[in-house]
Amino acid sequence: xxILFSRQCEYALQAIFYLALKxxxxxxxxxDITDKLEIPYHFVAKILQDLTRKKLLRSHKGPSGGFSLGxxxxxxxxxxxxxxxxGDGFLxxxxxxxxxxxxDNPCSVHEQWEKIREDINxxxxxxxxxxxTNSMKKLQYNGIS
Amino acid sequence: xxILFSRQCEYALQAIFYLALKxxxxxxxxxDITDKLEIPYHFVAKILQDLTRKKLLRSHKGPSGGFSLGxxxxxxxxxxxxxxxxGDGFLxxxxxxxxxxxxDNPCSVHEQWEKIREDINxxxxxxxxxxxTNSMKKLQYNGIS
DNA sequence: ATATAATCAGATAATATTGTCTTAAATTAC
DNA sequence: GTAATTTAAGACAATATTATCTGATTATAT
Numbered sequence: 001x002x003i004l005f006s007r008q009c010e011y012a013l014q015a016i017f018y019l020a021l022k023x024x025x026x027x028x029x030x031x032d033i034t035d036k037l038e039i040p041y042h043f044v045a046k047i048l049q050d051l052t053r054k055k056l057l058r059s060h061k062g063p064s065g066g067f068s069l070g071x072x073x074x075x076x077x078x079x080x081x082x083x084x085x086x087g088d089g090f091l092x093x094x095x096x097x098x099x100x101x102x103x104d105n106p107c108s109v110h111e112q113w114e115k116i117r118e119d120i121n122x123x124x125x126x127x128x129x130x131x132x133t134n135s136m137k138k139l140q141y142n143g144i145s
Numbered sequence: 146x147x148i149l150f151s152r153q154c155e156y157a158l159q160a161i162f163y164l165a166l167k168x169x170x171x172x173x174x175x176x177d178i179t180d181k182l183e184i185p186y187h188f189v190a191k192i193l194q195d196l197t198r199k200k201l202l203r204s205h206k207g208p209s210g211g212f213s214l215g216x217x218x219x220x221x222x223x224x225x226x227x228x229x230x231x232g233d234g235f236l237x238x239x240x241x242x243x244x245x246x247x248x249d250n251p252c253s254v255h256e257q258w259e260k261i262r263e264d265i266n267x268x269x270x271x272x273x274x275x276x277x278t279n280s281m282k283k284l285q286y287n288g289i290s
Numbered sequence: 291a292t293a294t295a296a297t298c299a300g301a302t303a304a305t306a307t308t309g310t311c312t313t314a315a316a317t318t319a320c
Numbered sequence: 321g322t323a324a325t326t327t328a329a330g331a332c333a334a335t336a337t338t339a340t341c342t343g344a345t346t347a348t349a350t
Contacts, residue, residue: 010242062317097155207347
């Protein structure tokens with residue numbers, strides 16, 4: 001099972017990082033993405049279309065067409081991608097699923113989880129994917145670039 | 146959607162805390178649990194049966210039967226419940242779902258997520274549910290006790 | 291003993307998520 | 321302008337998760 005994010009969202013993030021590792025503006029086909037990342041072609045196609053509608057990607061049809069980032073990698077955070085696919089419920093809801101859990105009526109981990117949630121939020125928003133791919137390049141991340 | 150845990154697991158945790166708030170050894174029926182927590186009877190019945198097989202609960206058939214904790218609330222951690230239902234994948238797998246992600250080949254949040262994961266692990270293991278229900282009682286948690 | 295109230299177990303159904311297939315539309319290259 | 325290649329879109333299929341139904345089993349209480 002996936003952890004914080006849906007499978008869809010995981011694929012979206014993987015694809016975005018794959019694109020971010022490519023030279024700026026270069027078009028990359030779905031086939032390229034899904035072959036290298038070993039993730040399902042048609043399913044990912046839908047996800048990329050969705051991200052395109054939401055302006056996080058740009059697409060180009062026809063031979064030598066494909067996808068590229070919708071804006072500079074310096075202006076994209078992981079959170080933007082996650083929010084577009086899964087929403088932000090993972091930063092709002094009770095960890096145990098209690099519908100009425102809040103600070104007046106807290107579950108047993110309410111405060112602890114709040115701190116952790118802030119850390120997660122920071123992790124997803126404080127760096128752009130540009131900054132992140134930089135460190136990935138150094139480490140020859142996953143052999144995909 | 147649920148956050149870290151499956152719906153099943155959320156129900157398990159809710160039920161365990163509900164039981165932990167009852168006087169030690171008292172039997173509580175599925176009906177009582179699911180009515181108060183407003184969660185689905187038959188589905189939860191299965192989950193409680195599962196937890197019973199795994200010795201985290203004890204069950205008693207017949208009139209005035211029901212469920213009670215399988216051992217002292219002082220000896221139960223949230224992690225034990227989660228592990229029994231969902232396993233521990235959420236503390237092991239890559240946040241982005243990269244199958245080969247490890248310290249030699251890290252994803253872009255590998256280290257940050259590792260720290261957060263440790264905090265989560267601590268949250269789930271460092272206190273017994275007995276200690277946790279104590280603070281819940283003080284706060285009249287969810288009006289269920 | 292008998293009726294009752296509860297869990298146990300297995301089948302089934304409903305829903306959500308993930309994944310596939312087919313055809314259309316657009317763009318490029320020749 | 322024609323063929324080839326790529327995304328777009330919608331229907332469909334498979335799987336996983338969540339939820340329900342029915343009957344059996346067990347134990348209690350009278």
